[in-house]
Amino acid sequence: MTEVETAALALSLRVALAAVLLTLPVATAIAFALARGRFRGKTLVEALVNLPLVLPPVVIGYALLVTFGRQGSLGRWLHDVLGWQFVFTFRGAVLAAAVMALPLMVRAIRQAIESVDRGLEAAALTLGATRATAFATVTLPLMVPGLLSGAVLGFAASLGEFGATITFVSNVPGQTQTLPLAIYSALQQPGGDAAAARLVGLSVLLALAALALAQWSHRRVQRWLGQAA
Amino acid sequence: MNARDGLDFDADVERRAAPASARWGALRGRRGGGHDAADAGTRVEIRLALPAHGVTAILGRSGAGKTTLLHALAGLLRPTRGHLRLAGHTLFDAAAAVDLPPHARALGVVFQDGRLFPHLSVRGNLRYPAQRGRTGGPAFDDVVALLGLGALLERRAHALSGGERQRVAIGRALLAAPQALLMDEPLASLDPPRRHELLDYLARLPSRWNVPILYVTHQIDEALRLADRVVVMDAGRCIAAGDALEVLSDLSLQPLLGRFEAGSVLAGDVAEQWPDWQLTRVRIGAALITVPHIDAAPGTPVRLRVRARDVALQRELVTSSASNQLAGTVRRVLDREGPYCAVELALDAAAAPGQRLWALVTRRSVHALGLAPGAGAVASFKAVAVEGRAVALRPAR
Numbered sequence: 001m002t003e004v005e006t007a008a009l010a011l012s013l014r015v016a017l018a019a020v021l022l023t024l025p026v027a028t029a030i031a032f033a034l035a036r037g038r039f040r041g042k043t044l045v046e047a048l049v050n051l052p053l054v055l056p057p058v059v060i061g062y063a064l065l066v067t068f069g070r071q072g073s074l075g076r077w078l079h080d081v082l083g084w085q086f087v088f089t090f091r092g093a094v095l096a097a098a099v100m101a102l103p104l105m106v107r108a109i110r111q112a113i114e115s116v117d118r119g120l121e122a123a124a125l126t127l128g129a130t131r132a133t134a135f136a137t138v139t140l141p142l143m144v145p146g147l148l149s150g151a152v153l154g155f156a157a158s159l160g161e162f163g164a165t166i167t168f169v170s171n172v173p174g175q176t177q178t179l180p181l182a183i184y185s186a187l188q189q190p191g192g193d194a195a196a197a198r199l200v201g202l203s204v205l206l207a208l209a210a211l212a213l214a215q216w217s218h219r220r221v222q223r224w225l226g227q228a229a
Numbered sequence: 230m231n232a233r234d235g236l237d238f239d240a241d242v243e244r245r246a247a248p249a250s251a252r253w254g255a256l257r258g259r260r261g262g263g264h265d266a267a268d269a270g271t272r273v274e275i276r277l278a279l280p281a282h283g284v285t286a287i288l289g290r291s292g293a294g295k296t297t298l299l300h301a302l303a304g305l306l307r308p309t310r311g312h313l314r315l316a317g318h319t320l321f322d323a324a325a326a327v328d329l330p331p332h333a334r335a336l337g338v339v340f341q342d343g344r345l346f347p348h349l350s351v352r353g354n355l356r357y358p359a360q361r362g363r364t365g366g367p368a369f370d371d372v373v374a375l376l377g378l379g380a381l382l383e384r385r386a387h388a389l390s391g392g393e394r395q396r397v398a399i400g401r402a403l404l405a406a407p408q409a410l411l412m413d414e415p416l417a418s419l420d421p422p423r424r425h426e427l428l429d430y431l432a433r434l435p436s437r438w439n440v441p442i443l444y445v446t447h448q449i450d451e452a453l454r455l456a457d458r459v460v461v462m463d464a465g466r467c468i469a470a471g472d473a474l475e476v477l478s479d480l481s482l483q484p485l486l487g488r489f490e491a492g493s494v495l496a497g498d499v500a501e502q503w504p505d506w507q508l509t510r511v512r513i514g515a516a517l518i519t520v521p522h523i524d525a526a527p528g529t530p531v532r533l534r535v536r537a538r539d540v541a542l543q544r545e546l547v548t549s550s551a552s553n554q555l556a557g558t559v560r561r562v563l564d565r566e567g568p569y570c571a572v573e574l575a576l577d578a579a580a581a582p583g584q585r586l587w588a589l590v591t592r593r594s595v596h597a598l599g600l601a602p603g604a605g606a607v608a609s610f611k612a613v614a615v616e617g618r619a620v621a622l623r624p625a626r
Binding site for chain 1: 303304305330331332334336337338340342344346347348357358361362363401402405
């Protein structure tokens, strides 16, 4: 394996992990609002969250570029005030992956919230828990399987993200060149077939490992919750 | 009854009231159970004052509003009007805009379906209230010992039987340092043997901790066994409240109590056992009657339910009798369907002060015997007329 290929593997893992960690609290909050909340514009929020699922990824990448690029208003402000640059950087790759993973994670976590018996929360309230502690001590632990499957879905989606990433942050080795982008680059080069094949093999191994880990942790959590899998 | 020390409930509650259910989310539980469904849309208008000791059973058919009342007390439903006070604390007052959240209401609630936390062990469930700052109630070890939970502490809810689960739920509610325990048909999901077992445990609670209990049920035998007072609810209203014996013996209320045979309740204590005959002699005031064996030591207080149609009336004591006889005065004669009349007898003050016995006799007998209010009469019934198992108020052990 060449240095570029190892870099692509390491970068893919870092991007996916960072994207999941970034999205998890956001997706949980959104999922909670959608599952339990009654507010105006709920349908709009739902639609916005699901946009990355129905739009071509390139469109999402373009939208990110317009918003977070140096020419975009938010992008310029972030650059001038915080010194954050997105285009051509690791940070941008994470943002693209996170946005693309969001709808999948919201969906999984929302299902988890809806499957929690609200009678248990009522019981917690009568036992001295405030609404916040009831959430933290009852709802959240019971949501763990859903959070976990949401995280796995998000991780897998982030690993495979291509369109939004290449549109938004381009294809910079070591910065934004994740495995799919590296495969694409290899195929663009004459005689790059062998490299592409190695990268494809790596991708498959990575996906299988992630699936196995997900299965294992899911079973552990189910046992912990007393719902024999 | 001193409402200042006890429970003062004067409020309207709407089961469907969206604000409250959205707020606490108590009623949309996925495993809410059939009872919740039956109660959907009930409007409850209750005025009720109860002393803060002993067991009060709230009886009524499904959908009568019993659970709604309990949820309003617990703070899981917000009344649309009125006030709720317990032991001098205002829990809710619409006029004064007081509405304590459930966690601030020092109450213990036992739900029909237990609602143990599946991600915690039995110990974790029992410790939950203390970890939320509910301390100063019964001691952990005492509760564990009384409810026989010692061997279950490390288990998870899913590894418990239905009866064990409800025992843990009761223990957890006790450990929430409650000023009152609210129980919502805690035995409804259990099979008969488990029900009797759990009734034994429940019967020990009041004497052990002196915590008042509000016990919702539609099973008259549970009220018979546990209750000092009975409140009867129908269509969202409280239509009778009073001493358990009196209310349970009131034939005019019985159509509202659901499907069971009309009868009355007598209180007495075990006088002696006739083990050879599998019979027990029970003292009702000064009179002795014979009933099928009750598993209790002499002196144990018991309650007996006697079916009205098994009671015969005479004008005088019959000399040659092995049957049970109790003398009294006719209080009321109610017309029933067909050729029958229900006659209420107030048992002789000397023999059994304040106790009533109903007899279902033909209208012709009422005329023939001259059974008008004020007339003396003697009720007799066979030992087998005592329904099912007579109940000892204290467990045998």
